[in-house]
Amino acid sequence: MKFKIDTTLDRMRTGVVKTKHGKFNTPVFIPVATLASVRGLDNRDLKEMGAEVLLANTYHLHLRPGDEVIKKLGGLHKFMNIDLPIVTDSGGFQAFSLGFGMEHGVGKIANNIFLEGLKDIDFKGEKWAYVDDRGVRFKNHISGEIVELTPRKSMEIQSNLGSDIIFAFDECTSPLSDKKYTEIALERTHRWAEECLQYYNKKQAIFGIVQGGEYRDLRERSAKFMAERDFDGFGIGGSLGKSKRDMHNILEWVIPLLPEEKPRHLLGIGAVEDLFNCIERGVDMFDCVAPTRWARRGHLYISPEEGGKPENKFRIHIKNAKFRFDTNPVDRSCDCFVCQEYSRAYLRHLYVSNELTYFRLASYHNVYFIIRLVEKIRDSIESGAFYELKKRWLGYQ
Known part of the structure; x- marks a missing residue:
């Protein structure tokens, strides 16, 4: 190595x-x-x-x-x-x-x-x-x-x-x-x-x-x-x-x-x-193991643009009734195929129905989200913009 x-x-x-x-x-x-x-x-x-x-x-x-x-x-x-x-x-x-x-x-x-x-x-x-x-x-x-x-x-x-x-x-x-x-x-x-x-x-x-x-x-x-x-x-x-x-x-x-x-x-x-x-x-x-574990429990990661913040651990719980008619993706700033192709309403339906498809889609989004976030952090170190990125996500430097 x-x-x-x-x-x-x-x-x-x-x-x-x-x-x-x-x-x-x-x-x-x-x-x-x-x-x-x-x-x-x-x-x-x-x-x-x-x-x-x-x-x-x-x-x-x-x-x-x-x-x-x-x-x-x-x-x-x-x-x-x-x-x-x-x-x-x-x-x-x-x-x-x-x-x-x-x-x-x-x-x-x-x-x-x-x-x-x-x-x-x-x-x-x-x-x-x-x-x-x-x-x-x-x-x-x-x-x-x-x-x-x-x-x-x-x-x-x-x-x-x-x-x-x-x-x-x-x-x-x-x-x-x-x-x-x-x-x-x-x-x-x-x-x-x-x-x-x-x-x-x-x-x-x-x-x-x-x-x-x-x-x-x-x-x-x-x-x-x-x-x-x-x-x-x-x-x-x-x-x-x-x-x-x-x-x-x-x-x-x-x-x-x-x-x-x-x-x-x-x-x-x-x-x-x-x-x-x-x-x-x-x-x-x-x-x-958190990304896949939280996915199985109905928790999906969201960015600050979607209301993610330290207080809610950057997550929504898809079982919430307010997502029943929500046609938005989990996170509009995420370019994973789950966010490109499926709505919160559909993912909620899969979750409450205990459909196996939910577990793959939710796990994919969560793991993708964290991998991409670390890539953004890496890029921000290289460009010198880390503290600006951290403030946007956490609200403090």
């Missing part, structure tokens, strides 16, 4: 990441293909809308269909029949989402429940992941059997998947974890990072993950530790505090300590407001 910085503006930059399966421009939004599929969309949709890179889920693909199966079929690229760069996470986030995330009832930010890929599972209050120094033991939600992930096993699975960029195995802590536990998890993550560097497939690029919760000294310690190792890039993960301000603080502490010449990936974040505020602080890569 190679990363080239093209333009800088204050702490922001644009660049290009090159992999053996092609290149992608940064800043970039990465659609999440949890089970080797972006929900509701096919490969033609993704290429048509300009997706340049995808992220697949190590833990879930290990369970189904199995990483050994994917290896025998030629790796993820042949299995999915797609020639785009693919990133895989390590399975570390599931240690949180199936563990403390379930126990504490929170997501990466305490006021934002965000359990990746698990919408249809009935947990019944039971914790399904347990962490110790060796690794993480999961209760397989398909078979009920115990599955263990260790740093070495995560590297083996990701090698079998054949992704271009992999992540080191880490422990993602809860926003409600105290400092004592967060420090224990941090030291564990650092030991695991060393193991991952020992065992990973050298044909893949590997990113280390900065942890430390909301605690400045721990975050800075982790950033320095990762920066001193031979990683190709860095993820910023784990608990991002109890508010968006906490998340911004974490980025401001961590990013100056990471090597300027390597990309930075903010894991699991992708709301409109976050894209502006985190790119402004130097983030290059994002992944998030």
Whole structure:
């Protein structure tokens, strides 16, 4: 993997990441293909809308269909029949989402429940992941059997998947974890990072993950530790505090300590407001299931021209009765085929009728919308107009 910085503006930059399966421009939004599929969309949709890179889920693909199966079929690229760069996470986030995330009832930010890929599972209050120094033991939600992930096993699975960029195995802590536990998890993550560097497939690029919760000294310690190792890039993960301000603080502490010449990936974040505020602080890569998840729940993205603003999270809920006779597209400033061909009234009808067509159309619009927004942000950095664009969208600089 190679990363080239093209333009800088204050702490922001644009660049290009090159992999053996092609290149992608940064800043970039990465659609999440949890089970080797972006929900509701096919490969033609993704290429048509300009997706340049995808992220697949190590833990879930290990369970189904199995990483050994994917290896025998030629790796993820042949299995999915797609020639785009693919990133895989390590399975570390599931240690949180199936563990403390379930126990504490929170997501990466305490006021934002965000359990990746698990919408249809009935947990019944039971914790399904347990962490110790060796690794993480999961209760397989398909078979009920115990599955263990260790740093070495995560590297083996990701090698079998054949992704271009992999992540080191880490422990993602809860926003409600105290400092004592967060420090224990941090030291564990650092030991695991060393193991991952020992065992990973050298044909893949590997990113280390900065942890430390909301605690400045721990975050800075982790950033320095990762920066001193031979990683190709860095993820910023784990608990991002109890508010968006906490998340911004974490980025401001961590990013100056990471090597300027390597990309930075903010894991699991992708709301409109976050894209502006985190790119402004130097983030290059994002992944998030939000566009397709919100689409399935009836929420469609809109621009400021259509009334989108931080207060409504740049979304409308298509089920609202006021859209029953609305012949306008979802967003008149959007040039996706959904907005060019279908009305809000029609999409509302599909949604309330639970028609499968709705899920594809809504998912297409939402993913397209976010990809295009990040492209606009990238262009605005290159032209020097970022702050004007941010003010138009967020109402402040």
